[in-house]
Amino acid sequence: MANVYIVGIDMIAFGRYPERSLASLGAEAALLALDDAGLSIRDVQALYCGNLMEAHLMVGQRILREIGQTGIAVVNTANACATGATTFREGLIAIQAGLYDLVLAVGVEQMGKGLLGGGKRPDGFVEEGVLGSGTMPAMFSQIGLEHSRMYGTTFTQFAKVAVKNHHHSTMNPKAMSRRETPLEEVMAAEMIAYPNTKLMCSINVDGAAAAVIASESSARRLGLMDRALRVRASELTSGPYTPHEFAIPDFNLVTRNCAHAAYERAGVGASDLDLVELHDCFATAELVHYENLGLCSPGEAGNLIDSGSTALGGRIPVNVSGGLLSKGHPLGATGIANLYEVATQLRGAAGARQVPGAKIGLTHVCGGTPDRGSACVVHILEKA
Amino acid sequence: MPESTRLPLPAVNFLRFDDEGAAYLQGTRCTDCGAVAPGVRAVCNACGARSGMESIRLSERGTISTYTVVHRSFPGVKTPFIAVIVDLEGGGALKGSLLGVKEDPQEIRYGMRVKVVYRDTGQTSSDGRPFYSYYFEPRGVP
Numbered sequence: 093m094a095n096v097y098i099v100g101i102d103m104i105a106f107g108r109y110p111e112r113s114l115a116s117l118g119a120e121a122a123l124l125a126l127d128d129a130g131l132s133i134r135d136v137q138a139l140y141c142g143n144l145m146e147a148h149l150m151v152g153q154r155i156l157r158e159i160g161q162t163g164i165a166v167v168n169t170a171n172a173c174a175t176g177a178t179t180f181r182e183g184l185i186a187i188q189a190g191l192y193d194l195v196l197a198v199g200v201e202q203m204g205k206g207l208l209g210g211g212k213r214p215d216g217f218v219e220e221g222v223l224g225s226g227t228m229p230a231m232f233s234q235i236g237l238e239h240s241r242m243y244g245t246t247f248t249q250f251a252k253v254a255v256k257n258h259h260h261s262t263m264n265p266k267a268m269s270r271r272e273t274p275l276e277e278v279m280a281a282e283m284i285a286y287p288n289t290k291l292m293c294s295i296n297v298d299g300a301a302a303a304v305i306a307s308e309s310s311a312r313r314l315g316l317m318d319r320a321l322r323v324r325a326s327e328l329t330s331g332p333y334t335p336h337e338f339a340i341p342d343f344n345l346v347t348r349n350c351a352h353a354a355y356e357r358a359g360v361g362a363s364d365l366d367l368v369e370l371h372d373c374f375a376t377a378e379l380v381h382y383e384n385l386g387l388c389s390p391g392e393a394g395n396l397i398d399s400g401s402t403a404l405g406g407r408i409p410v411n412v413s414g415g416l417l418s419k420g421h422p423l424g425a426t427g428i429a430n431l432y433e434v435a436t437q438l439r440g441a442a443g444a445r446q447v448p449g450a451k452i453g454l455t456h457v458c459g460g461t462p463d464r465g466s467a468c469v470v471h472i473l474e475k476a
Numbered sequence: 477m478p479e480s481t482r483l484p485l486p487a488v489n490f491l492r493f494d495d496e497g498a499a500y501l502q503g504t505r506c507t508d509c510g511a512v513a514p515g516v517r518a519v520c521n522a523c524g525a526r527s528g529m530e531s532i533r534l535s536e537r538g539t540i541s542t543y544t545v546v547h548r549s550f551p552g553v554k555t556p557f558i559a560v561i562v563d564l565e566g567g568g569a570l571k572g573s574l575l576g577v578k579e580d581p582q583e584i585r586y587g588m589r590v591k592v593v594y595r596d597t598g599q600t601s602s603d604g605r606p607f608y609s610y611y612f613e614p615r616g617v618p
């Protein structure tokens with residue numbers, strides 16, 4: 093498979109921008125990424141745009157109206173919380189296929205506050221509270237308690253994830269929330285769905301991130317190899333059948349399958365990784381994904397967080413950006429924003445939160461809803 | 477008002493009423509791989525079989541696989557409540573709400589035996605018919 097590189101990547105500071113248009117947020121990220129590569133929209137052969145809430149509203153074309161309508165191919169993608177990463181992957185595949193040698197991938201989302209979803213069905217019935225719960229925190233709490241059931245994982249261990257990621261975010265100027273949250277504060281915060289308190293839930297924010305993706309010949313011709321990141325693996329899975337299919341998606345299996353494929357593709361193992369940005373949409377999710385990504389053995393996730401191994405300075409730092417818990421989770425932007433974090437780390441440009449000597453990093457996003465299904469993307473990046 | 481307008485409406489399409497008006501849960505079993513799913517299916521989503529889908533009644537007994545106590549939900553939804561995932565005897569799994577147990581993690585055991593019960597949800601359609609749903613309640617040792 094031909095080598096493909098990220099030659100420019102950036103994100104806007106995640107936050108709330110109610111006065112801004114969705115397209116202007118995406119455009120800002122696109123221009124930042126182009127600036128990072130020292131390129132212009134006129135150099136770009138195709139635009140891949142990820143957005144969930146306005147997936148049918150030609151977001152990519154609207155972004156080009158802001159930054160230059162060159163008439164290039166635009167592909168608009170949506171794939172639950174894996175939207176941004178799927179978008180990036182589509183651009184990468186087009187380069188591998190030889191269609192293009194320089195493309196732009198943008199992920200952007202504008203979100204309100206509060207719980208996602210809800211409301212009445214067309215027949216007027218409200219399922220919530222009758223057919224269990226369809227809220228995201230409830231679903232990921234059930235996944236966390238399944239881990240507790242099997243391995244005895246505790247509320248305290250889940251809460252430590254939030255303490256760690258909020259600590260990391262104090263070193264990330266682009267994170268939405270940048271303050272320390274001691275364990276007592278996390279555990280005493282409003283209970284949303286046991287065991288996830290409010291400080292253990294990702295923040296709904298507005299955000300955008302973008303990447304310029306290039307073939308090897310293009311990266312060399314443009315003299316961009318110095319700061320380029322090689323994409324060693326880019327894998328996408330959907331939720332395979334499990335007996336729980338009609339009750340709850342299996343975010344463990346879809347991630348394990350994706351991670352396995354990514355390690356195989358890259359020819360590396362979890363022990364070769366220097367850092368991981370994984371999908372901590374809720375504190376409970378981070379712990380189960382330690383095992384799904386092979387960072388520890390099954391049943392050891394509680395011990396891994398207790399040992400401090402996944403904090404900055406530990407054996408395998410996880411979510412040094414602050415993660416979705418504190419950086420925020422603008423659905424369509426998240427998958428490219430975590431690529432930005434790993435790229436920045438591999439370039440040695442992460443400042444106070446730098447993982448010393450980072451050479452190889454992994455990003456993971458995973459999303460879905462009950463009664464629909466799930467999607468997972470794993471990328472492995474290496475400094476070129 | 478005609479009698480039919482007061483007939484209960486099922487909250488999910490696999491909740492059915494038999495000729496005597498008794499509720500049950502309709503399901504499908506694949507005779508190829510044995511997978512059980514709620515509702516009527518023509519193709520098995522576990523193995524892809526396109527024939528041999530057998531219509532069954534889902535079991536009304538099961539065990540709690542996992543749960544959460546929901547304290548914050550969508551606007552207008554009464555909290556707290558217990559949201560459970562239940563493995564049914566003989567196959568299939570459903571999400572639902574657990575009744576008859578205090579909304580406290582200390583009160584809920586993994587593997588707790590439960591039974592399906594049918595209740596009026598208190599919600600009505602625009603033409604005034606009550607929505608009925610399945611719920612779960614604890615059951616003793618058989």
